[in-house]
Amino acid sequence: QVQLVESGGGLVQTGGSLRLSCVMSGRTFSSYAMGWFRQAPGKEREFVSCISGSGGSTLTADSVKGRFTISRDNAKNTVYLQINSLKPEDTAIYYCAARPGSWNMNPGMYNYWGQGTQVTVSS
Numbered sequence: 001q002v003q004l005v006e007s008g009g010g011l012v013q014t015g016g017s018l019r020l021s022c023v024m025s026g027r028t029f030s031s032y033a034m035g036w037f038r039q040a041p042g043k044e045r046e047f048v049s050c051i052s053g054s055g056g057s058t059l060t061a062d063s064v065k066g067r068f069t070i071s072r073d074n075a076k077n078t079v080y081l082q083i084n085s086l087k088p089e090d091t092a093i094y095y096c097a098a099r100p101g102s103w104n105m106n107p108g109m110y111n112y113w114g115q116g117t118q119v120t121v122s123s
Contacts, residue, residue, distance in 0.1 A: 002026040002112040004096050009117030012086055016121070020081040022096030022114055029072075030054065033103035034079040035110055036070060038092035038119075045095070049081060050103035059103060064090075086121045093118050 008020040024032065035050035049060040049070040058070050069082040079096055094117050097110035104110070 002032075002098055004098060004112055004114035006094065006096050006114040006117040009094060009119045011120045011122065014087060014121055014123050016086050017082070017084045018086065018119060020083065020094055020096075020117060020119075022079045022081075024077045024079075024098055024112075027098075029077040030074045032098040032100055034070075034072060035097045035099070035103065035105075035107075036068075036079075036081045036094060037097060037107050038090075038094045039116075040089075040092040043092075045107050046092075047105045047107065048094070050105065051079065052103050053101075057103065059105065083119070086119075088121045088123045091119060091121050 003025045006022045030053045036048040037045050038048050039045040051058045051070045055072045067085045072079040096114045098112040099110045
């Protein structure tokens with residue numbers, strides 16, 4: 001059984017930075033593509049970024065490109081999301097997700113989800 005546990009969220013001021021982490025257990029981490037998604041109150045879950053199992057391929061949403069960076073450390077079974085230049089509109093619950101094989105932007109294609117970590121950006 002795959003388990004995903006996110007951490008690193010919090011309350012930050014506009015322009016601040018956070019690094020979100022997500023640790024996976026239960027399966028061979030490098031066999032899974034990982035994605036980060038977010039959901040703001042009253043909105044649908046939104047794709048943020050995803051990364052291949054090897055870490056050699058990534059995809060990031062245009063809305064956050066240049067500010068958000070996804071990476072992974074397969075030795076630590078951990079995927080990261082570095083978030084810089086935070087804006088109030090980045091306020092959301094951030095979720096990591098895992099799927100075997102190749103990465104995908106569609107949240108419906110992910111098999112496993114973490115519980116989420118809250119990011120709140122004050123203006």
